[in-house]
Amino acid sequence: MTTLGEALIALLEAHGVDTVFGIPxxxxxxxxxxxxxxxxxxxxxxxxxxxxxMADGYARAGGRPGVAFVITGPGLTNTITAMGQARADSVxxxxxxxxxxxxxLGKGLGFLHELxxxxxxxxxxxxxxxxxxxxxxxxxxxxxxxxxxxSARPGPVHIEIPTDVMVKPAEGIAAxxxxxxxxxxxQAAITEAARLCEAAxxxxxxxxxxxxxxxxxxxxxxxxxxxxxxxTANARGLLHRHPLCVPASASLKSVRALMADADLVIAAGTxxxxxxxxxxxxxxxxxxxxxxxxxxxxxxxARRPATVGIEANCTEAIEALxxxxxxxxxxxxxGAARAAxxxxxxxAELRPxxxxxxxxxxxxxxxxxxxxxxxxxxxxxxAANLYYDHDRPGGWFNAATGFGALGYGPPAAIGAALAVPExxxxxxxxxxxxxxxxxxxxxxxxxxxxxxxxxxxxxxYREIETSMLDVGVEPVGVSPAPPDFCKLAExxxxxxxxxxxxxxxxxxxxxxxxxxxxxxxxxxxx
Ligand SMILES: Cc1ncc(C[n+]2csc(CCOP(=O)(O)OP(=O)(O)O)c2C)c(N)n1
Ligand SMILES: [Mg+2]
Numbered sequence: 001m002t003t004l005g006e007a008l009i010a011l012l013e014a015h016g017v018d019t020v021f022g023i024p025x026x027x028x029x030x031x032x033x034x035x036x037x038x039x040x041x042x043x044x045x046x047x048x049x050x051x052x053x054m055a056d057g058y059a060r061a062g063g064r065p066g067v068a069f070v071i072t073g074p075g076l077t078n079t080i081t082a083m084g085q086a087r088a089d090s091v092x093x094x095x096x097x098x099x100x101x102x103x104x105l106g107k108g109l110g111f112l113h114e115l116x117x118x119x120x121x122x123x124x125x126x127x128x129x130x131x132x133x134x135x136x137x138x139x140x141x142x143x144x145x146x147x148x149x150x151s152a153r154p155g156p157v158h159i160e161i162p163t164d165v166m167v168k169p170a171e172g173i174a175a176x177x178x179x180x181x182x183x184x185x186x187q188a189a190i191t192e193a194a195r196l197c198e199a200a201x202x203x204x205x206x207x208x209x210x211x212x213x214x215x216x217x218x219x220x221x222x223x224x225x226x227x228x229x230x231x232t233a234n235a236r237g238l239l240h241r242h243p244l245c246v247p248a249s250a251s252l253k254s255v256r257a258l259m260a261d262a263d264l265v266i267a268a269g270t271x272x273x274x275x276x277x278x279x280x281x282x283x284x285x286x287x288x289x290x291x292x293x294x295x296x297x298x299x300x301x302a303r304r305p306a307t308v309g310i311e312a313n314c315t316e317a318i319e320a321l322x323x324x325x326x327x328x329x330x331x332x333x334x335g336a337a338r339a340a341x342x343x344x345x346x347x348a349e350l351r352p353x354x355x356x357x358x359x360x361x362x363x364x365x366x367x368x369x370x371x372x373x374x375x376x377x378x379x380x381x382x383a384a385n386l387y388y389d390h391d392r393p394g395g396w397f398n399a400a401t402g403f404g405a406l407g408y409g410p411p412a413a414i415g416a417a418l419a420v421p422e423x424x425x426x427x428x429x430x431x432x433x434x435x436x437x438x439x440x441x442x443x444x445x446x447x448x449x450x451x452x453x454x455x456x457x458x459x460x461y462r463e464i465e466t467s468m469l470d471v472g473v474e475p476v477g478v479s480p481a482p483p484d485f486c487k488l489a490e491x492x493x494x495x496x497x498x499x500x501x502x503x504x505x506x507x508x509x510x511x512x513x514x515x516x517x518x519x520x521x522x523x524x525x526x
Contacts (some may be wrong), residue, residue, distance in 0.1 A: 004135045004161070006034030007170035008096070011138055012067065013038055014175035015146050019058065019418060021051040022069030027098035027113060030166035031069060043418065043447045046439035048075045050411040052082020053437070056091050057412030060397050061372050062419025063213065065092035065149045072098045072160070073113030076122070081405050083125045083156040088403035089209060089234065092154035094145055095122075099131065099160040122158040129158040135170035147180035153297040182296050185312035185320045193266075193292045193308045194324035200264035200290075201332055203227040206250070208276075209234025210269020210296065212394040214314035218268065221318045226331030227266070228339035230255055232276040233401040235269070237390040243336040246343055247389040251279030254345030258338060259288060268294045268314045272304050275401040279386075294318070346387050357383035360502050360523075364426055364454065365391055367506035368513055371424040372416050375400060376409030378430030378456045379463050395423070399433075407436025410453060414440060417449035424452070424513050431457040431482035438483075441492045444518040452512045454505075455485050458525040489520040496520040 002010075008031065012020070019041045024032055035042055045051045048070045055066025066086075070079050076097045086093040099118050100111045108116065115121060122129035127148060130141050145157040197203065203225045211218055215238050222229050222244045229239055230246045239245040248255050259265060265288035270276070277285040293306035294317040301309035310317045350358065357380035364373060369391060375381035375398025382400050390396040399408035413427035434455055444451050460479040468475045489496035495515060497508050502523060512519040 002170050002173075003030060003033065003166065004132070004138065004168045004170040005030035005166040007135060007173040008138055008161070009034030009038045009040065011142050011173065011175045013040060015142060016064065017067050019043060020067045020069050021045055021054040021058070021415070023048055023051060023071065023075060024069070025071035025075060025098070025113070027072045027100070027163055028069060030163070031096070031098070031161075043443065045411060045443045047437070048078035049081050049407070050437055050440045050443060052079040052093070052095070053085070053408050053411035054415035054418075054443070055093050056082055056086050056408075057374055057415030058419040059091050059093060059415075060394065060412070061416035061423075063394075064419070065094055065146070065154075066415060067094045067096070070095065070097045071113060072100060072118060073115050075113075076118060077115075080125055083158075085399065085403040085405045085408060086156045087125055087127075090153050090155055092149035093156040095126070095156060095158045097158065097160050098166065099162050101164040102133065102162045103164070105162070119160060122160070125156065126158040127155040129160070132159060132161045132165055134165075135168055135173055138170070138173055139176040143176035143178045147178045150178075151180035151182050153300060182313040182316065183311050185310050185317045189308055189310045190317075190320045190324050193310060193321055196264055196290065196292060196308065197225055197266070197321070197325050198329050200225070202262050202338070203264045203266065203332055204259060204262035205229040206232070206265060206267040206270050207235040207238055208232045208268065208270025211235055211314040212238065212269070214268065214318060215239065215393045217315045217318035220322060221266070224322060224325060224329070224331060226333065226335030228258065228335055228342060230258065232270055232273075233385040234397055236388060236396040237393040240389055240391045244339045245389060246339050246346070248343065248346035248387045249279060249385060250277045250285065252346050252349050252386060254342055254349055256284060257345075258342040261338070262288065264290045264292070266292045266294070267306070268318070269296075271300060273402060275404070350383065350387055354383035354386060358386075358388055360505070361388050361428070363502060363505050364428070364509060367509040368424040368426065371395065371426050372420060373426045373428060374398065374409050374413035374416055376427070376429035376433035377404055377406050377463070378428065378433055379458070380456055381428060382463060392423070406433045409433060410437045410451075411440045411443070413451045413453075414444050414447065414449045417451050418447060425450070426452045426454055426509070428454045428456065430462075431455060431459060431485075432461045432480060434485070435480070435482065438488070441489070441494060441518065445492060445494065449518060450516050451518050452509060453518070453520045455520060455522045456525065457482055457485065457522050485520055485522045494518050494520060496522065498522045498524060500524055
């Protein structure tokens, strides 16, 4: 007999899932019956938040949904933070959990891992949460999840299976093959947008995380229009070193000036989130008056309305827009000069300490070309989110923007390394953030994920201390003592080096990469 738990694994395989991140418990052992025999790799984090963050890093780096298996109750509450992060950054994530036996649900009888209303809790953060009660529901629920991931604005989805349902017979259950595609761009919107593009003398493109897989199309549009391309944190890596690239935050005065000077702004795959556009909370960001928005979701476009909204994925929208712009249209002159001036002014705007930190990140990039750099909320990541030109599309993401969950970096980097084994993966984390998810070092070893953990050790929550000092608050609670990271590495059997400052960082990175194993490089600051 095939059980429902076994059928679920077979369906996941049919949907192309090759890795799940999970911690089993008595409520999910029946999910593992099928897993052991399948081709799916199981990676065990040391905490379910790690499972969620690994699934997130796996999805962002590899472009395929990340899958987590967790137990009911605490396994799922431990995963919520990662789901919040995935929701904020539109990361496709499937979280599959157990739940107590159907007859006990909602009665408050105190069963192991019981929550008052697990699905109700999930519905607040997931795109949808569905309980499986019958085997025949499985294909449809999975098809719905994967259709959402491939055709709409992605995010976390939750499926729960009661323990009494997991063991039900499930013969002859086959996957529903979806052909879900993103909405095709409406011709009327394309025509109107093309007219605006033709009339523009100082066009500008804003690229967000939704554009990170649209590099070739974006480059052609930028060049056809002569438009500088300003990139949010999640878009960095696009158009590396291109004369039109402005890898700087729209929270900077000089970038805002560039935007204000434009007579047409084309926003591709950006929600205009305040952590990118109003990072200092000064309210100084205003939506451009002449605005074309390209977004996969009509509801997203409606939140910050545009002159023209194109509901489509970025590549398809741009590929429809380009031929609609008259073949005689010449690129605006001066685009590269506007971009160069903005780059220079943006860099000059950085505080000297931030500029030094940006140089640290540039050292990492130049030592390991094509690396994926996964960041936590630490000073050099904040600095580089303000200004930094990464060299790999989709290869720069971190928790210092959007939801901003501290501790994201280390597990997300492990997920990234498993998704893209050929790329060097660097986790850049502070001493404070690293302590949130330190035990995942063990998971990196188990899974043979050769992540290079670069620890920016300034002995405390320094960016928060600075925020307190800036507003005259006497710093309290910002100096948690860090452990000896090199001794910790030793305890795990992981190699480590301590660097006093950044001298020698490039060589240390290359040495780390050559080992092909996880490694800690601790940079002691001050
Ligand atoms: C879950 C969570 N808790 C608290 C915070 C607030 N927070 C943001 S950055 C930070 C300090 C991080 O310290 P560290 O990793 O050492 O980086 P540093 O600022 O010292 O470079 C804190 C506490 C957060 N973003 N997320
Ligand atoms: Mg610190």
